[in-house]
Amino acid sequence: MDNVVLCGRCGVPLECKKTEFQYLGHYFYEEVPRCPKCGQVYIDRALAEGKMAEVEQALEEK
Amino acid sequence: MLKERHKTPQRVVEDVYISLNPVVNFSDRVATRMIFGCNFCGSCRRSCPEGIDLGALFQEARYALVKQGGAAPVFHDYWMRDMEHANKDAWLLQTPHKQATVRRVLFTGCQLPASLPETTAALYARMLELDENTGILMGCCGVPAEWAGDAVRRQEVTDKLQSALDGMGASEVVTACPACQRTLMKALPGYRYRSAIEVLAEANGSAYAAAEERTWGVFDPCAAKDVPSMQAAARTLLMKAGYRTVGLPAEWTGVDCCGFGGHIYPANPALMERIAYAHAARSEQDYVTYCSNCRDVLSAVHKKSRHIFELLLHKEEPLTLDPSYRRRNRMRARKLISVQSGAVDVCITKVEKQMEFFYEAAAEQALMRNLILREDVEHIVTEAEQTGERLFDPNRSVTIAHGRMNTITIWVEYMADDALCRVVDLYCHRMTVEGERHG
Numbered sequence: 318m319d320n321v322v323l324c325g326r327c328g329v330p331l332e333c334k335k336t337e338f339q340y341l342g343h344y345f346y347e348e349v350p351r352c353p354k355c356g357q358v359y360i361d362r363a364l365a366e367g368k369m370a371e372v373e374q375a376l377e378e379k
Numbered sequence: 380m381l382k383e384r385h386k387t388p389q390r391v392v393e394d395v396y397i398s399l400n401p402v403v404n405f406s407d408r409v410a411t412r413m414i415f416g417c418n419f420c421g422s423c424r425r426s427c428p429e430g431i432d433l434g435a436l437f438q439e440a441r442y443a444l445v446k447q448g449g450a451a452p453v454f455h456d457y458w459m460r461d462m463e464h465a466n467k468d469a470w471l472l473q474t475p476h477k478q479a480t481v482r483r484v485l486f487t488g489c490q491l492p493a494s495l496p497e498t499t500a501a502l503y504a505r506m507l508e509l510d511e512n513t514g515i516l517m518g519c520c521g522v523p524a525e526w527a528g529d530a531v532r533r534q535e536v537t538d539k540l541q542s543a544l545d546g547m548g549a550s551e552v553v554t555a556c557p558a559c560q561r562t563l564m565k566a567l568p569g570y571r572y573r574s575a576i577e578v579l580a581e582a583n584g585s586a587y588a589a590a591e592e593r594t595w596g597v598f599d600p601c602a603a604k605d606v607p608s609m610q611a612a613a614r615t616l617l618m619k620a621g622y623r624t625v626g627l628p629a630e631w632t633g634v635d636c637c638g639f640g641g642h643i644y645p646a647n648p649a650l651m652e653r654i655a656y657a658h659a660a661r662s663e664q665d666y667v668t669y670c671s672n673c674r675d676v677l678s679a680v681h682k683k684s685r686h687i688f689e690l691l692l693h694k695e696e697p698l699t700l701d702p703s704y705r706r707r708n709r710m711r712a713r714k715l716i717s718v719q720s721g722a723v724d725v726c727i728t729k730v731e732k733q734m735e736f737f738y739e740a741a742a743e744q745a746l747m748r749n750l751i752l753r754e755d756v757e758h759i760v761t762e763a764e765q766t767g768e769r770l771f772d773p774n775r776s777v778t779i780a781h782g783r784m785n786t787i788t789i790w791v792e793y794m795a796d797d798a799l800c801r802v803v804d805l806y807c808h809r810m811t812v813e814g815e816r817h818g
Contacts (some may be wrong), residue, residue, distance in 0.1 A: 325769035325778065340810035341451060349812075358812050359770050359779065360790065365808040373809045377451045377646075378411045379401075 322359050324352035331359055338369075341376050380416050380634065380650060381423065381433070388423075388431050395440045399447070408449055414440045415454050415646035418654070419526070420601035420636035437641075441528030453786035453809050454646045455527030457702070457750040460785070462523040465489035466536065469709040471517035472543050473720060475507060480548030481514035485575065486563070488556035489519035492712035493705035494671040494686075494696070500715035501692040502555060502575060509582050514547050515716060516540075517709075520559040521566060526642045537566045544570065553578050555688075557602035557609060557670055558640070574603075576669050576687060580612035580619075587691040589621035596662040597624050598677065598684065600670035601636040613669050613687055620691060627661045639672040645750065655680045675700065701746055703753035733761060735799050742802040749807050755784045756791050760800055763791075777803055783811065 321330045331350035336358060338345055347368075350359040360369070381391065394410035401408050417437040424432040444450040469492070474481050485506045492499040499517070506513045521536030540563070544552065551571045554560035564572050579587075595617065603609040617624050638654035659682035666684040668674050677684040678698045689695055699705055736757055738746070746753065763769040763780030770779040777792040787807045794801045 321773065322779070323771045323773065325763075325771050326767040331770070337813035338810050339813055344813070356814070357768060357770065360781070360788075360808060360812070362790070362804075362806045365790065365806050369808045369810060373451075377454075378409060379407050 322350060324355060324357050326357065327352050327354040329354060331357075340373055341379070343376050343379065345372070380413065380418075382633070383650070383653075384413060386413075388427070388429075388433060391433060392436065395436055399440060399443050399449075401449075408444070410440070411444070411450070412647055413437075414444065415450070416641070416643045416650050418601065418634050418636035418638065418640035418643060420634050420640050421604055422601075422633075422635040425604070425635075426632075438525070438528075441526070442530055443528075445528035446530075450528060451646075451786075451809070455523070455529070455642060456786040457645065458523040458642045459527055459529070459532065461702075461706075462489065462519045462521070462532075462536070464706055465493075465517075465519040465709060466539065469517065469706070469713050471515060471713045471716060472547070473716065474514040474547060475511055475720060478512075478514075482512045482549065483510060483551035483553055484514045484516050484544060484547055484549040485553045485555065486520070486559055487515065487517045487712075488554070488559040488671075489517075489709070490675075491555050491671040491686075491688075492517055492709045494675050494699060494708065495689065495694070496708040496712035496715060497696055498686065498688045498692055498694045499555070499712040500719060501694055502688050503716055504719060505579070505692060506553065506575070509578065513553070514549060516543055516547075517713060517716070518543075520556075520562040522558055522562045523642060525562065526640075533566075541567055557600045557606070558672070560606075560609075561602040574606070574609050574612065574669075576616060577608060577612040579691065580615045587616065587620040589690070590693060592621075592623075594623040594625060594664060595667040595685075595690075596627055596664035598627065598637070598658070598666040598668040598673055599635075600668060600673050601634075601640055603669065604635050609669070613667075616687065616691060617667065622667075622690070624667070625662070625664055631661060633657055637668075637670075637673040637676040639676050648748075651676075652680070658682075701743065701753070702750055703746070706752070734764075734795065734797075736760075736802060737799065738802045739804070741804045745805045749787070749789075749805075751784075751787075751789060751805065751807065755782070755789060756802060756805060757800075758782065759784075759789060759791055760793055760795065760802075764795060788812075 332353050333348045334351040335346050336349050397406050398408040398410040414437050419434045485503055487499050503515050521533050524533040553573050553575050555575045599610050638651040644651045655676050659680050669687045674684045674686045759780050759782035779792050781790045789807045791805045792803045
């Protein structure tokens with residue numbers, strides 16, 4: 318299977334789940350892969366350095 | 380910076396005012412990145428026919444924004460931690476021959492030892508040759524706290540330095556860094572200040588004979604722009620040593636800082652890079668400067684640059700940008716100075732490592748680009764291996780762990796067995812994930 322990341326503790330594939338993010342007092346939601354058992358989250362590089370970085374920059378000027 | 384933004388001073392003042400007094404759902408802190416993008420080099424003040432000092436405005440705005448909680452802590456967190464390292468772990472206060480007091484103190488600052496540990500130790504040795512009644516204070520002047528807009532920590536550093544200087548009975552401070560001199564003169568005006576290059580220039584120049592025939596372009600640091608005696612001393616020293624020097628072309632109209640000042644990098648990395656490249660292109664000549672930050676920033680954009688102390692004291696040290704290695708350099712400078720003075724260095728402790736770490740080139744680049752300490756990465760991996768709280772990507776055969784380190788979440792991709800961890804790559808973000816232990 319392509320692009321499947323496994324939880325190292327539970328051994329199961331991560332599933333996309335609506336997740337709350339916070340930065341500088343602002344809250345918002347995004348679907349990201351999480352372990353269905355323990356909830357461990359995975360943020361990949363594309364998200365961290367793409368959309369998240371854009372939002373961070375915008376909020377730093379709010 | 381202002382040139383890129385095409386703003387008049389009046390408009391700048393208005394934007395700063397709006398940023399300090401935002402109206403919810405109506406106006407944003409529009410000037411945030413401008414306020415935290417100022418290098419505090421003084422070029423606006425020097426070039427303004429009305430004497431408007433936008434740097435002073437930006438400095439006050441930083442203090443006000445931080446007080447309001449309106450500034451992103453990530454802009455300065457790295458530098459505050461670095462200042463703490465310089466003023467705690469690497470702090471060195473020493474007098475020669477166990478004297479109780481000294482007449483003068485060499486103040487090294489925090490970045491010179493982090494960039495040039497051997498040169499720092501050699502500089503102190505030279506200062507002792509010139510006047511054996513010289514102590515050394517290796518620490519940070521507090522300008523990172525000023526640039527961070529943190530008035531409380533700014534005052535803490537000032538108090539610590541005053542207590543150290545008074546404890547040594549020193550009346551004269553010899554500064555190795557122009558920015559430290561500018562900062563200390565303002566914060567602690569009760570001492571006599573002289574720059575190390577001026578002290579060296581007054582001494583016999585034959586000790587500094589040039590190692591090779593060479594012409595250098597002299598890059599004056601921004602903190603020396605208002606100090607003609609410092610600029611003259613640098614040229615005198617180089618001439619006495621037998622080097623030829625040329626000034627940089629006078630038609631320059633950009634900022635007078637190499638890009639380092641104000642610690643603008645986390646707020647605006649692209650601006651800092653553009654400034655550095657623009658300075659590098661001003662002359663075909665290799666540069667000599669008398670600020671370790673100028674030397675490092677210009678070297679990082681592939682402009683061959685040396686610190687004047689390297690030339691005069693016959694040292695040539697590599698460029699160290701890796702944040703952890705810079706801290707190790709500081710500890711090395713501390714040890715070198717302690718050993719050459721015959722003092723016992725009490726701060727060196729042996730760290731027992733569970734695992735050896737090897738960083739691939741991409742990971743090393745990411746450490747420098749994101750100002751991440753190896754110690755933090757290794758802590759994250761060690762904890763992930765101990766707790767099992769990690770992910771596995773079977774397609775790339777990498778394990779992935781993450782951890783929150785103050786203001787950033789670091790993601791580490793690695794391959795590990797019991798003894799060795801190969802860090803393949805890493806990246807980070809500033810926001811936190813709610814309901815997740817590591818954020």
